[in-house]
Amino acid sequence: MAQLAEKTVVVVGGGSGIGKAVAVAAARDGAQVVLSSRSRDKLEAAAQDIPRAVVSPVDMTDPASVAAWQTTLPAIDHLVISASSAAHGRFQDLSDDALRAMFDAKFFGPYATARAALPKLRDGGSITFFSGVLSRRPGFNCSGLGAVNGAVESLAYALALELGPRLRVNCISPGMIRSDAYAGMPEDARKTMYEATGESLPVGRVGTVEEAAEATLFVMSNTYTTGLVLDIDGGHMIRQYATR
Ligand SMILES: NC(=O)c1ccc[n+]([C@@H]2O[C@H](COP(=O)([O-])OP(=O)(O)OC[C@H]3O[C@@H](n4cnc5c(N)ncnc54)[C@H](OP(=O)(O)O)[C@@H]3O)[C@@H](O)[C@H]2O)c1
Numbered sequence: 001m002a003q004l005a006e007k008t009v010v011v012v013g014g015g016s017g018i019g020k021a022v023a024v025a026a027a028r029d030g031a032q033v034v035l036s037s038r039s040r041d042k043l044e045a046a047a048q049d050i051p052r053a054v055v056s057p058v059d060m061t062d063p064a065s066v067a068a069w070q071t072t073l074p075a076i077d078h079l080v081i082s083a084s085s086a087a088h089g090r091f092q093d094l095s096d097d098a099l100r101a102m103f104d105a106k107f108f109g110p111y112a113t114a115r116a117a118l119p120k121l122r123d124g125g126s127i128t129f130f131s132g133v134l135s136r137r138p139g140f141n142c143s144g145l146g147a148v149n150g151a152v153e154s155l156a157y158a159l160a161l162e163l164g165p166r167l168r169v170n171c172i173s174p175g176m177i178r179s180d181a182y183a184g185m186p187e188d189a190r191k192t193m194y195e196a197t198g199e200s201l202p203v204g205r206v207g208t209v210e211e212a213a214e215a216t217l218f219v220m221s222n223t224y225t226t227g228l229v230l231d232i233d234g235g236h237m238i239r240q241y242a243t244r
Pocket residue numbers: 012013014015016017018019036037038039040042043058059060061082083084085086105109130131132133173174175176177178179180181182
């Protein structure tokens with residue numbers, strides 16, 4: 001229970017979805033948690049559910065915001081970056097602007113954010129990035145999203161080498177997880193998507209934010225784990241191929 005006692009965990013993306021579940025689980029295990037993302041209101045609402053949580057807003061795509069955020073941070077043991085945004089579209093249709101905005105939010109943002117936090121990370125600490133199964137098991141209309149996930153995974157591998165043995169660096173690669181990421185979809189479409197995806201998976205359902213959070217706590221806490229891309233995907237990697 002006390003494996004994170006006396007530890008400080010910063011979760012960028014901690015206001016919703018998997019990031020919030022990571023923050024809840026880390027606080028349960030004794031950590032002091034710092035919640036970050038763009039919306040202070042969202043962070044403060046999330047903090048209501050998390051004992052001792054503090055909030056420190058940041059927009060990872062804005063260098064001035066990242067620099068200001070860095071000055072607010074205490075010494076950190078574990079940095080988790082679940083924040084991102086995704087753009088879907090056929091190869092020939094996805095606009096350059098949408099593709100660049102996604103790379104800004106999901107690759108360059110986490111890159112700059114982790115680099116800014118580096119001086120604050122205590123020896124023996126860890127960084128956990130988030131990618132997604134589309135990097136290695138693509139789907140239709142997801143070439144850009146698959147590519148950005150691949151970039152994040154490469155970054156995690158390389159940083160595990162470069163920052164070790166002082167720090168460990170890992171990456172969680174979720175399959176479909178029921179989360180706030182899909183809150184903008186019409187309810188019927190979301191339900192249909194969850195059911196169809198769940199049926200295609202060996203576990204017969206999509207995942208929960210708590211399942212993804214427990215995996216995150218594992219890579220964060222296990223001191224012999226670095227350079228790992230961990231699929232939390234209900235068997236997505238071995239599911240039946242879709243027909244075109
Ligand atoms: N859920 C899934 O099915 C799934 C599948 C594959 C991969 N993933 C990956 O898993 C990770 C977590 O997903 P999730 O489902 O927890 O997503 P989520 O609930 O949508 O959370 C993403 C968070 O990112 C924050 N954010 C977005 N842009 C930001 C920026 N520029 N600077 C700072 N914060 C920013 C948002 O908060 P603000 O609006 O306050 O900024 C939001 O809280 C993501 O990397 C996602 O791509 C998820």
